[in-house]
Amino acid sequence: MSKRLVAIGDSFTEGVGDDDPGYPNGVRGWADRTAEQLAAREPDLRYANLAVRGKLMAQVLSEQLEPALDMRPDLVTLYAGGNDLMRPSVDIDTMMDDYDKAIGRLVESGATVVIFTGVDGVEDALFRKMRGRVAIYNEHARVIAARRGAKVVDMWAMRQLRDRRMWAPDRLHLNPLGHNEVAIEVLKVLGVDHVLAPHELGPRATVSPRDRRAQNLQWSKEHAWPWVRRRLRGESSGDHILAKRPSLGPV
Incomplete structure (x- = not known):
C-alpha cells in the first residue's frame, strides 16, 4: 500500500468544479476523494496536491516535477496538457516528448505513476472540434504509459463523462458527480477496494x-x-x- 501520494497537474487535479469550502482552495476533487479512500486503508498515508488551475504542460513540469520527486512518493498522479490543447496552436508531439521524459523520471524514482487520457467531447458542439487533438494526445499517452510502465485512467472510454450533468456550469471542469466518477476509476486502476458509488442519473x-x-x-x-x-x-x-x-x- 502506498504511503506517500503526490498529485500534480492543473485544475483537473486541483479539483476545480467540485466546490467545497471545507477543503483548501475551496475545492475537493477526484484526487482528494482518492486520497481519502486510500487513507482509510493505510492510516499512515501522507498526501500532497501540487496542482494549480490554468497551468500549461510546460508550467506543470517546470514548477511541480522537482518538488514532487523531492517528496520521494510511492504513488504519483499526473495529468497536464488540457489547457495547451485549447490554445489556438499547439505542438502536441513536442509537448508529449516533454511529458514522456517527466513520466520516465517519475517511474525511475520507484513510484507507481498514474496518467490520464482526455475526455471525449463528442456530445458538446464546442469540444467536438477538439476531438482530433485530444485523440492524438491520448495515443501519445497510451504509448508512453506502455513504454514507461505507467498506469492509465482512460477517461476517453468513460462514456458517463459525455453527460453534461457530470460537468460544472463552465463546461470545462467536472462537477462533484464527475470528480466522483474519476476517483472510482483511479481506484479501480490501482486495484484498491473503496466505498465510492457511481451516480445513476437516469434519462436526460x-x-x-x-x-x-x-x-x-x-x-x-x-x-x-x-x-x-x-x-x-x-x-x-x-x-x-x-x-x-x-x-x-x-x-
Whole structure:
C-alpha cells in the first residue's frame, strides 16, 4: 500500500468544479476523494496536491516535477496538457516528448505513476472540434504509459463523462458527480477496494433547439468570453493561486 501520494497537474487535479469550502482552495476533487479512500486503508498515508488551475504542460513540469520527486512518493498522479490543447496552436508531439521524459523520471524514482487520457467531447458542439487533438494526445499517452510502465485512467472510454450533468456550469471542469466518477476509476486502476458509488442519473431531459441556443448564449456570456479575455490579456485563472496541499501531510 502506498504511503506517500503526490498529485500534480492543473485544475483537473486541483479539483476545480467540485466546490467545497471545507477543503483548501475551496475545492475537493477526484484526487482528494482518492486520497481519502486510500487513507482509510493505510492510516499512515501522507498526501500532497501540487496542482494549480490554468497551468500549461510546460508550467506543470517546470514548477511541480522537482518538488514532487523531492517528496520521494510511492504513488504519483499526473495529468497536464488540457489547457495547451485549447490554445489556438499547439505542438502536441513536442509537448508529449516533454511529458514522456517527466513520466520516465517519475517511474525511475520507484513510484507507481498514474496518467490520464482526455475526455471525449463528442456530445458538446464546442469540444467536438477538439476531438482530433485530444485523440492524438491520448495515443501519445497510451504509448508512453506502455513504454514507461505507467498506469492509465482512460477517461476517453468513460462514456458517463459525455453527460453534461457530470460537468460544472463552465463546461470545462467536472462537477462533484464527475470528480466522483474519476476517483472510482483511479481506484479501480490501482486495484484498491473503496466505498465510492457511481451516480445513476437516469434519462436526460429533452432540450429543444431554441432552449439549447439560449443555454449556449448564456454560457458564452458567463464563461467563454471571460476565458477569451484572459487569454488576450495573457492572464491565467491560476495566476494568484497556490497549491492546495504543497507538502505531504495526513489526509
